[in-house]
Amino acid sequence: xxxxxxxxxxxxxxxxxxxxxxxxxxxxxxxxxxxxxxxxxxxxxxxxxxxxxxxxxxxxxxxxxxxxxxxxxxxxxxxxxxxxxxxxxxxxxxxxxxxxxxxxxxxxxxxxxxxxxxxxxxxxxxxxxxxxxxxxxxxxxxxxxxxxxxxxxxxxxxxxxxxxxxxxxxxxxxxxxxxxxxxxxxxxxxxxxxxxxx
Amino acid sequence: xxxxxxxxxxxxxxxxxxxxxxxxxxxxxxxxxxxxxxxxxxxxxxxxxxxxxxxxxxxxxxxxxxxxxxxxxxxxxxxxxxxxxxxxxxxxxxxxxxxxxxxxxxxxxxxxxxxxxxxxxxxxxxxxxxxxxxxxxxxxxxxxxxxxxxxxxxxxxxxxxxxxxxxxxxxxxxxxxxxxxxxxxxxxxxxxxxxxxx
DNA sequence: TTGAAAGTTCTCAAAAAGTTCACTACTATT
DNA sequence: AATAGTAGTGAACTTTTTGAGAACTTTCAA
Numbered sequence: 001x002x003x004x005x006x007x008x009x010x011x012x013x014x015x016x017x018x019x020x021x022x023x024x025x026x027x028x029x030x031x032x033x034x035x036x037x038x039x040x041x042x043x044x045x046x047x048x049x050x051x052x053x054x055x056x057x058x059x060x061x062x063x064x065x066x067x068x069x070x071x072x073x074x075x076x077x078x079x080x081x082x083x084x085x086x087x088x089x090x091x092x093x094x095x096x097x098x099x100x101x102x103x104x105x106x107x108x109x110x111x112x113x114x115x116x117x118x119x120x121x122x123x124x125x126x127x128x129x130x131x132x133x134x135x136x137x138x139x140x141x142x143x144x145x146x147x148x149x150x151x152x153x154x155x156x157x158x159x160x161x162x163x164x165x166x167x168x169x170x171x172x173x174x175x176x177x178x179x180x181x182x183x184x185x186x187x188x189x190x191x192x193x194x195x196x197x198x
Numbered sequence: 199x200x201x202x203x204x205x206x207x208x209x210x211x212x213x214x215x216x217x218x219x220x221x222x223x224x225x226x227x228x229x230x231x232x233x234x235x236x237x238x239x240x241x242x243x244x245x246x247x248x249x250x251x252x253x254x255x256x257x258x259x260x261x262x263x264x265x266x267x268x269x270x271x272x273x274x275x276x277x278x279x280x281x282x283x284x285x286x287x288x289x290x291x292x293x294x295x296x297x298x299x300x301x302x303x304x305x306x307x308x309x310x311x312x313x314x315x316x317x318x319x320x321x322x323x324x325x326x327x328x329x330x331x332x333x334x335x336x337x338x339x340x341x342x343x344x345x346x347x348x349x350x351x352x353x354x355x356x357x358x359x360x361x362x363x364x365x366x367x368x369x370x371x372x373x374x375x376x377x378x379x380x381x382x383x384x385x386x387x388x389x390x391x392x393x394x395x396x
Numbered sequence: 397t398t399g400a401a402a403g404t405t406c407t408c409a410a411a412a413a414g415t416t417c418a419c420t421a422c423t424a425t426t
Numbered sequence: 427a428a429t430a431g432t433a434g435t436g437a438a439c440t441t442t443t444t445g446a447g448a449a450c451t452t453t454c455a456a
Contacts, residue, residue, distance in 0.1 A: 003432070022199045025413060037435045042415065044433090060442060061413050063199050082327075082342065083312035088350045097308050097326070100298045102394055103274070110274045110295050114281035122322040122393070128295070130274065132396075142395065144280065154280050194392040195320070196300055197340065198330075201413095201443070223402060235446045240404065242444090258453060259402050403452070412443070419435085426429075 002051065008033045009044045010053055014066055023064035103192040107133040111144070111154075118142070118154055121170035123193055129154065130192035135185070142190040148183050157186070200249065206231045207242040208251055212264055221262035301390040305331040309342070309352075316340070316352055319368035321391055327352065328390035333383070340388035346381050355384070 002010065012032040016024040024032065030041045045064065048054040057063040077097075081089045113127045121142065123129065137143045143157045145167060155167035155177070163181040200208065210230040214222040222230065228239045243262070246252040255261045274295055311325045319340065321327065335341045341355045343365060353365035353375075361379040 005433070020205075022202070022205055027413080035434065037433095038414080039416075039436075040434050046415090057199055059414090061201050065199065077307045080309065081312045082309045082350050082352050083315075087348060088309065089312075099301050099392070103297050103392065108274055111278060111280045114279045117281075119320070122317070122320045122325070124320040127320070129280075152280050190395050192392065192394045194297070194301065194390065196390045197388050203444070225402080233445065235444095236403080237405075237447075238445045244404090257403090398456090401453080405450075406448085408446085410444080413441080415440070417438085422433080424431085
């Protein structure tokens with residue numbers, strides 16, 4: 001549990017964020033709970049972070065966040081695994097899954113897939129795919145590739161010897177394509193996929 | 199979280215748009231928050247854009263827009279459709295997609311699929327499926343069904359004559375199962391599916 | 397086509413905020 | 427009395443943010 005001082009600091013931070021919409025600086029916290037030393041305030045804040053009550057959104061100023069609020073809005077309960085012929089089996093250690101956190105991220109965007117060229121990878125016509133912007137990818141990853149600065153395509157990528165690149169459609173009816181590396185520009189790699197029914 | 203200065207800039211822009219109906223120029227922002235340097239103002243604006251608080255409607259002058267705080271946290275840009283052999287094609291009318299909104303909802307939960315029984319429906323082993331809790335479903339919908347109050351399974355459902363129910367695995371190697379209706383309890387229907395890579 | 401207005405990129409120096417540390421003091425437990 | 431845990435102070439240090447100004451590119455309308 002938290003000490004009374006730690007709780008005071010936590011309460012002050014919550015109130016400050018509530019009122020100002022952004023987190024207080026250490027000096028402001030100090031003024032709020034009547035501590036002169038920024039060092040002491042820092043130690044309190046650090047303990048709260050260690051206890052998991054607070055977190056820093058990133059390094060920098062005024063980046064403190066309360067952990068508990070939020071979270072709820074983008075989560076769903078994760079009941080467990082379903083397999084044909086067995087009862088639903090709980091997954092130990094997980095009971096909530098944050099949908100947004102799984103798919104969102106810096107420099108990501110969404111594309112709608114048209115066609116069946118990735119059908120064997122479980123990506124169907126009209127599915128949405130989440131792409132992470134990057135210009136490099138490892139062998140075997142599914143990438144958005146731009147060919148001759150003109151055609152865009154979603155394919156599994158392999159580097160071949162002799163500065164050539166193989167782009168594989170995951171569809172047994174389509175043959176792999178091989179290009180010299182300088183005709184292919186990688187625009188992003190596949191990081192997520194989603195579909196809605198009904 | 200924004201710094202005080204960034205917040206000042208944001209507030210000024212909001213007020214300016216409110217009053218004038220269009221966004222301010224960098225110089226006007228500078229005058230508003232008392233910064234001489236257009237470069238400095240530009241840096242503030244750029245950070246606000248990076249943080250997702252602002253966006254540019256298009257390139258050009260006075261094209262800043264405030265992002266709806268609701269959508270901010272769970273949206274990704276929707277660039278368009280991708281099909282093999284063509285440039286990425288923009289989808290008119292859509293430029294953002296709210297991931298959370300698509301998948302979340304009352305009485306929904308997530309299951310992790312084990313096995314390949316739905317592979318022809320593009321649902322692979324280890325995929326996550328979002329299930330809407332309900333005890334009825336229409337023909338052709340994919341449901342979580344409980345058989346004899348014991349086995350759980352994810353199958354496509356059809357009602358047959360004579361109070362019988364057909365459960366179809368979307369896998370050409372597995373035959374459909376037919377049960378009397380009283381041995382099958384529907385627990386929910388599939389409303390979403392997602393997968394992450396990397 | 398052209399020029400002014402607007403946006404972008406850069407470097408520099410300074411200010412503001414966060415971090416670490418040594419020292420001290422109070423309290424509760426052993 | 428010794429020990430450990432919690433606190434506060436103040437100084438030194440590092441990192442991040444900031445504003446200024448100059449040079450450059452893009453946009454837009456005459």
